[in-house]
Amino acid sequence: MGATDALERKTGVIVGDDVRKLFKYAQEHNFAIPAINVTSSSTVVASLEAARDSKSPIILQASQGGSAYFAGKGVGNSKQEASISGAVAAAHYIRSIAPIYGIPVVLHTDHCAKKLLPWLDGMLDADEAYFKLHGEPLFSSHMIDLSEEPVEWNINTTAAYLKRMAPMKQWLEMEIGITGGEEDGVNNEDVDNNSLYTQPEDIYEIYKTLSPISPYFSIAAGFGNVHGVYKPGNVKLHPELLSKHQAYVKEKTGSDDAKPVFLVFHGGSGSTKKEYTDAISYGVCKVNLDTDLQWAYLTGIRDYVLNKKDYLMQQVGNPEGPDKPNKKFYDPRVWVREGEKTMTKRVCEALVDFNTANQL
Ligand SMILES: O=C(CO)COP(=O)(O)O
Ligand SMILES: O=C[C@H](O)COP(=O)(O)O
Ligand SMILES: [Zn+2]
Numbered sequence: 178m179g180a181t182d183a184l185e186r187k188t189g190v191i192v193g194d195d196v197r198k199l200f201k202y203a204q205e206h207n208f209a210i211p212a213i214n215v216t217s218s219s220t221v222v223a224s225l226e227a228a229r230d231s232k233s234p235i236i237l238q239a240s241q242g243g244s245a246y247f248a249g250k251g252v253g254n255s256k257q258e259a260s261i262s263g264a265v266a267a268a269h270y271i272r273s274i275a276p277i278y279g280i281p282v283v284l285h286t287d288h289c290a291k292k293l294l295p296w297l298d299g300m301l302d303a304d305e306a307y308f309k310l311h312g313e314p315l316f317s318s319h320m321i322d323l324s325e326e327p328v329e330w331n332i333n334t335t336a337a338y339l340k341r342m343a344p345m346k347q348w349l350e351m352e353i354g355i356t357g358g359e360e361d362g363v364n365n366e367d368v369d370n371n372s373l374y375t376q377p378e379d380i381y382e383i384y385k386t387l388s389p390i391s392p393y394f395s396i397a398a399g400f401g402n403v404h405g406v407y408k409p410g411n412v413k414l415h416p417e418l419l420s421k422h423q424a425y426v427k428e429k430t431g432s433d434d435a436k437p438v439f440l441v442f443h444g445g446s447g448s449t450k451k452e453y454t455d456a457i458s459y460g461v462c463k464v465n466l467d468t469d470l471q472w473a474y475l476t477g478i479r480d481y482v483l484n485k486k487d488y489l490m491q492q493v494g495n496p497e498g499p500d501k502p503n504k505k506f507y508d509p510r511v512w513v514r515e516g517e518k519t520m521t522k523r524v525c526e527a528l529v530d531f532n533t534a535n536q537l
């Protein structure tokens with residue numbers, strides 16, 4: 178018995194009820210699925226390889242900036258055209274290759290502040306076009322992040338988007354309580370500390386508003402989360418706040434489910450195993466991990482270049498002889514692959530930390 182038994186589609190990109198079933202299964206079995214920020218085919222395959230080798234489901238997500246990178250940094254993005262095309266290209270790529278890895282994959286997009294809503298609108302146009310042809314949306318899920326706006330406007334605008342997505346049974350993640358650090362190029366490092374911690378009343382308000390529209394939503398509730406990795410002690414996480422949210426919603430709705438809310442943990446990098454497992458025990462089913470993987474990807478490439486320096490300074494000639502060609506050392510499939518290996522290893526560690534390994 179494993180998570181795959183709960184799913185209708187067992188490999189490749191999953192959508193609709195399967196997404197909800199996977200998240201519920203994760204909550205019931207005390208694990209969370211890592212959401213990896215991908216920016217290229219290379220980071221996609223490094224993540225998929227880790228999930229396949231660990232017999233785990235995985236979430237691949239593209240941020241607005243990561244999507245534009247998929248399209249190419251040389252393309253203009255004043256109307257979000259690079260972010261829309263790049264995200265759609267990433268989605269088609271991931272949909273094409275995910276099945277050969279033999280694991281279920283949730284295809285998601287990350288954040289999306291108010292000023293970036295045209296990006297989300299463009300992706301939803303692509304979802305609806307795909308839905309007409311295939312009876313399912315192109316992406317499994319999206320995030321909307323209006324956490325810096327007044328709470329009422331955040332909830333009402335999120336509700337309007339969920340209404341648009343509901344006929345496609347598409348998942349929507351929303352944020353309440355600001356994530357510190359940097360996201361989408363916006364610097365939240367100086368944000369007031371209290372706005373990093375969400376109150377249970379806000380969670381219930383969201384739950385009450387969104388539930389009648391669609392059951393396919395999750396909440397990234399702030400419990401001190403910060404993007405990036407800083408000096409120890411700078412970030413104070415309070416995952417125990419999440420248990421108050423669950424208890425409050427359970428009491429208000431009379432639900433017999435101890436974890437009625439699907440919760441998301443942002444800023445996963447640099448956190449302790451206990452912070453992960455505590456948050457997971459309170460109903461976190463998705464943990465976002467980016468910065469630690471950027472670092473892991475670099476280390477493999479960095480070490481390769483440093484160790485092979487004498488083979489990389491000219492096309493011909495190395496310590497083995499002045500006539501020796503260096504092609505097999507500077508082929509990107511060799512040195513980029515080293516970054517993939519160290520990234521895969523770090524994703525495997527996360528899968529163990531979040532108790533996801535061997536859950537399929
Ligand atoms: O929350 C994240 C992406 O949305 C990732 O945060 P980290 O970069 O801190 O892991
Ligand atoms: O928001 C958090 C993610 O780490 C994405 O970051 P990014 O905007 O630098 O791609
Ligand atoms: Zn945010």
Ligand SMILES: [Zn+2]
Nearest residue numbers: 356443444465
């Ligand atoms: Zn985030």
